[in-house]
Amino acid sequence: MEVIRLDGVSLLRRTQEEFTYDLKKTVLSLVQGKYRKPAKKLVLDHIDLTVKQGEKIGIIGANGAGKSTLLKVICGILEPTNGSVQVHGNIAPLIELGAGFNSDMSLLNNIILYGVLMGYSKAEMRERTPSILEFAELEDYAHAPVKALSSGMMARLAFSVATDVEPDILVLDEVLSVGDARFAKKSQQRIEQLWNHSSTILFVSHGLNFIKDSCEKGIWLDRGRIMYSGSAEETVEKYLQAVG
Numbered sequence: 001m002e003v004i005r006l007d008g009v010s011l012l013r014r015t016q017e018e019f020t021y022d023l024k025k026t027v028l029s030l031v032q033g034k035y036r037k038p039a040k041k042l043v044l045d046h047i048d049l050t051v052k053q054g055e056k057i058g059i060i061g062a063n064g065a066g067k068s069t070l071l072k073v074i075c076g077i078l079e080p081t082n083g084s085v086q087v088h089g090n091i092a093p094l095i096e097l098g099a100g101f102n103s104d105m106s107l108l109n110n111i112i113l114y115g116v117l118m119g120y121s122k123a124e125m126r127e128r129t130p131s132i133l134e135f136a137e138l139e140d141y142a143h144a145p146v147k148a149l150s151s152g153m154m155a156r157l158a159f160s161v162a163t164d165v166e167p168d169i170l171v172l173d174e175v176l177s178v179g180d181a182r183f184a185k186k187s188q189q190r191i192e193q194l195w196n197h198s199s200t201i202l203f204v205s206h207g208l209n210f211i212k213d214s215c216e217k218g219i220w221l222d223r224g225r226i227m228y229s230g231s232a233e234e235t236v237e238k239y240l241q242a243v244g
């Protein structure tokens, strides 16, 4: 059964030029007739992809190839400029941990909100909250606003919430361990558990040996395009041949 399907997915993103947007300069250049539209870059280029239930897929490629962007499009964090994305089942995205937190709201309310967005009921989330806080070792902060946490504590909370759910599809970006050394060990163990229990996994990594050993299929991305997809072993080989 197909759980993910991408047809002709392309994504244009603004280049650095637009990050340094300056209203005064823009108005001036308009008045002087020198205005030109900020350039956009094609970061995903006609991606066709199907993922079947139970497949563990490793995504590889150079820095900036579009790997993280592809995961974000699959999780619905980014909307493609063209093409369609279909997903069947709930996805646990372990990418950009904590990006969705509301910093003024308490830890408790943030946990409940996260769960509701993942499709759980409020009642279910209230039941899950104690174990989520316990794993994050943040029980004492339950009623504090998220902004009262250190960045390491916030990463622990985000990791704990994101991995407490039982996802049909697990989407992982490279960063596998968070927090200090002791917590990193604990989070690594949890990832291993999830890896063994989740049926469908999409995993971005530069760890080519891990991809070869732990994934069945591979996708090699380069400048937003799929250069090769096949068995994990073949994909890693093709990539290594190309990079010399």
Ligand SMILES: Nc1ncnc2c1ncn2[C@@H]1O[C@H](COP(=O)(O)OP(=O)(O)OP(=O)(O)O)[C@@H](O)[C@H]1O
Residues within 6 Å of the ligand: 013, 014, 015, 041, 043, 061, 062, 063, 064, 065, 066, 067, 068, 069, 070
């Ligand atoms: N927030 C953003 N706004 C605009 N462009 C972005 C943004 N984030 C990434 N990009 C661009 O999108 C392209 C793909 O980036 P992406 O992060 O998906 O690459 P990646 O393959 O995951 O790289 P890495 O291995 O370095 O993590 C790059 O050209 C990058 O500059």
